[in-house]
Amino acid sequence: MNRDIFIVCNSVDELGGITTWSHQMAGLFAARGHRVHLVGITPSTVRHKLADDLPYDTTTLYDEHPPQAWSPRTFKDKANVKARRMQQKRRQGMQEQADKMSAMFRGAGQGAVVIVTQVWAMEWVNLSDTSGLKVIGMSHESFEACRQSSRFARVQRHYKDVDRLLPLTAEDADLWIRQGMNNVDFMPNPLPWVPERTSPRSEKVVTTVARLAQEKGIDMLLDAWAMVSPKHPGWTLRIYGAGEDEQLLKQQAHRLDIDGTVEWMGRTGDVPGALYGASVFAQPSRAEGFPLTLLEAMVTGLPCVAFDVAPGVREIIQDGEDGLLAQPGNIQAFARQLGVLMGDQQLRDTMGERAVVNIQRFSADTIVNRWEELFAFLEL
Amino acid sequence: MSENIDPVVSVVVIVYNDAERLPTAVQSVLDQTLHSVEVVIVDDHSPDRSFEVAQELAAAHPGRVRAYQLPENSGAGGEPRNLGITKCAGRYVMFLDSDDVLELNACRNMLEAAQRTGADMVSGLCVRTFLDSRNGKIDKWYEWLYRSTRVLDSVLELPDLFVFDTLSTNKCYRLEFLRENDLRFPKGLLYEDLLFAARAYLAAQRITLIPNEVYYWHVREKAKEKSVTNRRHELTNFTDRIEIHRRIDGLLRDGGHDELRLAKDIKFLKHDLVLHLRDLPFRDQGFRHQFAELARAYMSGMDDAAYDALLPIHRICAYLLMQEDWPNLITAVDTLINRSKVSSTLTERDGRVYWCAEHLDDPRAREILDVTELGYHAATVDAMVLRNALTAYDQDAKGIRLAGRIVNPLGVIPPDARLSAQLEFKARRKSLQQFSFPVDTLQHEGDFIGWSAQAELASKLRPLGFIDAVWDVRLVLSVNGKKTTTRLTVGDTSLEGRDRLRSRPRLTRLVSDTLEPEISAKGHLAFQLVAAGSMSRRSRKAIDQALQGAPGAVARAGLRKAKQVRKDLKSGVTKIRAYHEVFLKLPVRKGTVVFESHLGKQYSDSPRAIYEEMRRQGIKFTPIWSYAGKPDDFPKDAELVKRWSWQYLRALAQAEFWVDNQSYPIKLAKRPETTYIQTWHGSALKKMGFDSPEFRTKTKDQQASQQEILDRFDHFLVRTEHDVRTLVPAFRLPESKVVRTGYPRNDALVAAWKAETEGGSRVRGPLAEELGIPEDRKVLLYAPTFRSGPDGRVRRFEPPFDVEEFADRFGDRYVLLMRSHYLNNVVLPPSVRGRVIDVSRIHDVTPLYLMADALITDYSSVMFDYALLDRPILFFAYDLDEYVNSLRGTYFDLTKHAPGPVLQEKDELYAALDDLSGTDIAWADARKRFVAEYGEYDRGDAARQIVDQFFRRGSKK
Incomplete structure (x- = not known):
């Protein structure tokens, strides 16, 4: 059955994981014959040029970013007429934009669905008329990461009445259920791409691809590298990416006396190439949802070492089977796991080959099938 | 209107004399987010309008609701459900009672789980809702079984499910599964759910548990009358309960499920029996006797293993019931209901403590009545809750x-x-x-x-x-x-x-x-x-009515608000605000020093040593000691303030000096005029501070706020360059804050070592006499490090060897002092009295070191301090791999640097103790190296140096 599928996200033209995901899913749904409408609430501040020949519509509701949400807390706030008037205007503006969506929804055929990728966008969907459509909300991060953020309360408020709320893993779903949400299922992300050939794992290179920011944990990787690399001469740690901590990290590497074995590659436009040239992938992040870089590394045939910081990580890597995990923050353990792979070619090959096979459970086809089954189930 | 649906799920709603609430139950099904649901109402031939209401509902929702009635009343829920099963059109069936409701997503969630996992039955969380409770009391039914989604290929994988969740209502069954296995409810017996659920669990090839709330069980609590009566109907209930259990036992026997049988017996003793035992003190002798007869006839078939798995009080009650020892049983029931209460006189025999003096000739009774592990014999009267009859x-x-x-x-x-x-x-x-x-x-x-x-x-x-x-x-x-x-x-x-x-x-x-x-x-x-009085009764009624109306609501809200204000005033948030906004603005009180050791739990360690040195030197100052708990063992000549009290906050805010070995409350800022001397409490083997995994995982902001806490330190005492290499960077302290004096608390150790090497004899001190240690025994100190449970919670310390065996083997040569970490505690049986002594509650460890002829430890920092005495140290590291490798990481390899043998087996430990002097000699050089490397600044004058540097008139800060 071909459906009208509305994917509503914060923005359709920004550089970021969720927008990338939205375009990927829109393309996949369109390829199955669905009529896909990609709706962004606001234009991105740094616009990203979209291709001209997309097989689906894109719409952005606002012409410019709406004013920040604000609610009066104190008596003084309540007396702030100017701010209150701004808010009134904001609310009116929201309703106007929501009405645009209502009009789009009214034109949809039988069995239409709305997929809301972020809870912020859900505030507009809640103001629109979705009668006759199934509404699916998503949380693209781990429960724990969400719990530590301002989104936690908003997810519980704005996603309360959606037909299904989808976090990324079964484990996250259980946590949401125990938090009192009874409309929860889960949906993993699909593999973003499939390489033409897998890595031969012939280079003595450990690699990582990450923004050089604190949450990505490169500092911990450097500490671990300082422990493990003296025992494995000839090996290089190749770090792709740039970011605000670049200088700090380079100083740290210098202090640790590992300048000779660490290569700073800067940002790359060729992730497949970067992965192809490595034999082991390291992911030292402090927080993750359902990390695409792990999917990419595994589909390229690399055995991975990661800190076990989220259900999504242990969902992707089956510890000891197609990769190795370390307890969060335990540098020694991370170094030990890297050492295990660096010192054993046969293990690298076995795990790398298994990774390619096992990761197929997140292939685009499998994931799209899951979505279609979900749409059908919600009609029962 | 007619709705033609092809139902996927059928919900059987049973009703008896409940016409009023039936529509609510049915509506909770019609409102389900899953649309393909039908309702099958079965009336147990109620005398009231139930069936008419059911027919009205069917007429109002044709195609979605159908109504049936039993030809005559069956007296229990089983028969109506049996009829309902035969009338279902859906592929799945659920049961609902007319006074309860389904959660609105229940059917969707159940169906999703059933289809995804191919389960014969799906079970979700049942929530008991107390309708009469004023504050919305709820109770999640065996929630721990439903913490996460689980798929079982047999109930044998999770015996607790079989044993505890015996409801039939919070579940969704594949209809074919019920029919194929001929699963029906028993006729005319109470507790029909138990047998049905047991049979379903055993027959199911796949069971899926989901953490979702699916069923709201409405509980109406009636005040229980408590008077001595002979309640016949309770005996009938108990008879029915036992009959159901017998039938389930039969099923288990036929299936050869001994493990389930054991789990079920344990549950019977722990729960089913206890329900009745609670009321026994209020029943007459005739009732008690008949009850005991019934129970005995059933329980005599149980395995001893069932008793062994129980808490002491449960097995004691069951045993005393079997014996019909009413005086002791009625007493024991008091502890059964009030767990922390000591209700029996207890008796000590052959080094063990027993619940009562009776029955002890029987060896099995001894096992059951043994309550040594509860540690009653070690408790002081103020730590006990005593029965007062x-x-x-x-x-x-x-x-x-x-x-x-x-x-x-x-x-x-x-x-x-x-x-x-x-x-x-x-x-x-x-x-x-x-x-x-x-x-x-x-x-x-x-x-x-x-x-x-x-x-x-x-x-x-x-x-x-x-x-x-x-x-x-x-x-x-x-x-x-x-x-x-x-x-x-x-x-x-x-x-x-x-x-x-x-x-x-x-x-x-x-x-x-x-x-x-x-x-x-x-x-x-x-x-x-x-x-x-009649006057009061009339006005009471009027007031009750008013209380339920609008004026009452206002009054209640006012009361709540008043309570909240009082609570807020005492809350930590208010105190922290007052500390910063009021106390910190008051002037500094020159000469005040606030001492604290281990979060106020002790009068000990380097803060104590500094305090005593200041006293000895006659320094003029105003000492203030912080205590948590009781101030009993703190110095009488200092001002004592309870941690987190207003006085404490004020003292800290106005102090000239803070002297502490761990941490003052992390939310309290330190003003620049106050000097914080952080003595710290031990050199490190395991990774600390920013080197520990828990710090490394923190975000930038979290790390920054942690740094602020550590930045309060003005001076940080070290006892070795090892500290400078480990603790100082772990806390990110600048070199300028490092004070290389050694630890004041260790001055006494260095002095004792000097005295001994200069030919003096070992002085045990007055504490040895207090503890009753004979002159001719050597003293061993066992001081392992802190251990927490897998969930991170503090648990009781279980010695890794049998202390009775230890006492029997070494009691004629050694006295073993057992010191658990101050966050753990330990229980020793009376049988080892005088041979193994618990010294965990003694604040200051130094006298214990001085008294001990040898130390047994593992990864604790006591190794660094005790090494100063140059006496044998044995490392009993029975969980070395788990502790050192997998969890935290260490600064050095203990097995390479330890100043004594690292022993992983109990027999190795015993062998080393058998030849203690041999061990002593063999490791003498290693100890010297260890002290040189990990204790070079502990030279015996740390306290004096600190006083000279900070507290003498004209000294710099």
């Missing part, structure tokens, strides 16, 4: 006369103790008022303390009125100045009075005018303020 009650219009006796377990109250006591009346809902009455008589009677008292409640107890309706009674007993609070257990003592007990509430007598004795849920005496 009411033996006499009389009342007249003016007041009450009471008598009772308090148990004296193991003679914890000595015959010559100074005793005093008073009766206290306190409102159950927090109130400002409390009334006390003296006791008339109080005498030591050996196993008991007898007492009597009278209280003129009519004139002296003045409640406010309707907000403090229930008054609890307590007797506070003081033994040599130590207090213990007891509640009065009523048991079978009659609470009849000669006259109505009048009361004069302060607000108004219009609402209530009488105090009536009652028995609380825990079996204790309490009084309730009621309306007995």
Whole structure:
């Protein structure tokens, strides 16, 4: 059955994981014959040029970013007429934009669905008329990461009445259920791409691809590298990416006396190439949802070492089977796991080959099938 | 309107005499987010309008609701459900009772799980909702079984599910599965759910558990009457319960499921039996005997292993019931209901502690009645909750006369103790008022303390009125100045009075005018303020109505607000704000030093050593010691402030010096004029601070706020360059804050070592005599590091070797001092008395080091300090791999650097102890190297250096 599928996200033209995901899913749904409408609430501040020949519509509701949400807390706030008037205007503006969506929804055929990728966008969907459509909300991060953020309360408020709320893993779903949400299922992300050939794992290179920011944990990787690399001469740690901590990290590497074995590659436009040239992938992040870089590394045939910081990580890597995990923050353990792979070619090959096979459970086809089954189930 | 649906799920709603609530139950199905649902109503031939209502619902929702009726009443829920099963059209079936409701997503979630996993049955969380409760009390039914989604290929994978969740209603069954296995409810028996659920669990090839709330079980609590009666119907219930259990046992026997049988027996003893035991004190002798007969006939078939898995009090109660030892059983039931209470006199025999002196000739009884592990024998009277049995009650219009006796377990109250006591009346809902009455008589009677008292409640107890309706009674007993609070257990003592007990509430007598004795849920005496006079009864009714209306709501909200204000005033948030906004603005008090050791838990360690050195030198200063818990062992000549009290906050805010070995409350900022001397409490083997995994995982912001806490330190004491290499960077301290004096607490150790090497003899000190250590035994100190459970919680320390075996093997040569970390505790049996001694509660460890001829430890920092004495150290690292490798990481390899043998097996430890002098000699060089590398600044003058540097007139800060 071909459906009208509305994917509503914060923005359709920004550089970021969720927008990338939205375009990927829109393309996949369109390829199955669905009529896909990609709706962004606001234009991105740094616009990203979209291709001209997309097989689906894109719409952005606002012409410019709406004013920040604000609610009066104190008596003084309540007396702030100017701010209150701004808010009134904001609310009116929201309703106007929501009405645009209502009009789009009214034109949809039988069995239409709305997929809301972020809870912020859900505030507009809640103001629109979705009668006759199934509404699916998503949380693209781990429960724990969400719990530590301002989104936690908003997810519980704005996603309360959606037909299904989808976090990324079964484990996250259980946590949401125990938090009192009874409309929860889960949906993993699909593999973003499939390489033409897998890595031969012939280079003595450990690699990582990450923004050089604190949450990505490169500092911990450097500490671990300082422990493990003296025992494995000839090996290089190749770090792709740039970011605000670049200088700090380079100083740290210098202090640790590992300048000779660490290569700073800067940002790359060729992730497949970067992965192809490595034999082991390291992911030292402090927080993750359902990390695409792990999917990419595994589909390229690399055995991975990661800190076990989220259900999504242990969902992707089956510890000891197609990769190795370390307890969060335990540098020694991370170094030990890297050492295990660096010192054993046969293990690298076995795990790398298994990774390619096992990761197929997140292939685009499998994931799209899951979505279609979900749409059908919600009609029962 | 007709809705043609092809139902996927059928919900069988059974009803008996419940016409009023049936539509709500049915509506909760019709409102399901899953649309393809039908309702099959089955009426158990109710005399009321239930069936008509059911037919009306069917007519209103054709195609979605159908109604059936049994030809005659069946008396239980089984038969209606059986009929319902035969009428279902869906592929899946669920059961709902007419007074309960389904969660709105229940069917969707159940179906999703069933289809995804191919399960024969899916079970979700049932929530008991207490409709009569004022504050919306709920109880999630065996929630721990439903923490995460689980798929079981057999119930044998999770025996607890079989044993505990015996409901049939919170589940969704594949209809074909029920039919193929001919699963039906038993006829005409209560507890029909138990048998049905058991059969379904055993037949299912796949069971899926989901954490979703699916079923709301509406509970209406009726006040239980507590008086001595012969309740025939309770015996019938018990008979039915046992009959169901017998049938389930039969199923398990046929299937060869011994493991399930054991789990079920354990549950029977722990739960089913306890339900009835609780009421036994209020039943007459005839009832008790018949009950015991029934229970015995069933329980005699149980395996001993079932008893071994129980808590001591459960197995004791079951055993005493079997023996029909009523006096001991009725006493034990008190502890069963009030877990922390000691209700029996207890008895010590052959080095073990037993619940009672009877039955001990039987070896099996000894095992059951052994309560040594509970550590009663090591508790002081103020740490015990003692049973206080009411033996006499009389009342007249003016007041009450009471008598009772308090148990004296193991003679914890000595015959010559100074005793005093008073009766206290306190409102159950927090109130400002409390009334006390003296006791008339109080005498030591050996196993008991007898007492009597009278209280003129009519004139002296003045409640406010309707907000403090229930008054609890307590007797506070003081033994040599130590207090213990007891509640009065009523048991079978009659609470009849000669006259109505009048009361004069302060607000108004219009609402209530009488105090009536009652028995609380825990079996204790309490009084309730009621309306007995005609005037009061009328006005009470009017007021109750008003309370439920709008004015009442306003009044209640006001009361809540007032309570909240009081709570806020005492809360940490308020205190922290006051600290920063008020106290920190007051001037610094020159010469004040606030000392704290281990979060106020001890008077010990380097802060103590510095304090004592200042005293010795006669420095003029104002010492303030912080304590948590009790101030008993803190110095009398210093000002003592309780941690987190207002005085404490003020003292910290205005102090000139902070001297501490761990951390002051992390939310409290330090003003620049205050100098913080952080003595720290030990060199590190395991990774600390920013080197530890828990710090590394923190975000930038979290790390920054952690850094602020550490930046409060102005001076940081180290005892070795190892500290400078490890702790200093781990806390990100600049070199300028490092003070290389060594630890003041270790001065005494260095002095003792010097004295010994200069030919002096080893001095054990007065503590050895206090602990009763004989001259001819060597002293071993066992000081392992802190251990927490897998969930990170503090747990009791279980010695990794059998202390009785240890005492038997080494008792003639050694006395073993056992020191668990101050966050753990340990229980030793009386049999090892004098041979193994618990020294965990002694604040200061230094005298213990001085006394000990050898140390046994593992990864604790005590190794660094004790090494200064140059005496043998044995490392009993039985969990080396787990502790050092997988969890935290260490700064150095213990097995390479340890100044003594690292032993992983108990036999290795024993062998090393057998040849202690050999071990001593073999490791002498290693110890010297260790001290040189990990203790070079501990030279015996640390305290003096600190005082010179900071506290002498004109010294720099």
